[in-house]
Amino acid sequence: MTAPAATAPAEAVAAPRVPTWLLMAMLAVAAGLVWLVAFDNGQASAMVDHTGNFLHEFFHDSRHLSGAPCH
Numbered sequence: 001m002t003a004p005a006a007t008a009p010a011e012a013v014a015a016p017r018v019p020t021w022l023l024m025a026m027l028a029v030a031a032g033l034v035w036l037v038a039f040d041n042g043q044a045s046a047m048v049d050h051t052g053n054f055l056h057e058f059f060h061d062s063r064h065l066s067g068a069p070c071h
Contacts, residue, residue: 036055037063040055040059
């Protein structure tokens with residue numbers, strides 16, 4: 001019986017680096033989405049439609065699901 005052939009160790013693959021500016025941009029977008037869901041009471045949607053209810057009603061149920069105060 002012959003011994004199995006020795007295999008070379010696999011080379012380590014370096015993880016790609018994400019630029020700092022991209023991480024900061026993603027953090028800013030995430031913070032904006034949290035603000036829209038948790039705290040917007042019509043201010044942002046007043047820019048979209050002039051009644052001020054579009055985004056408030058859209059995110060209203062998600063506020064209840066996340067436990068954020070809305071009433």
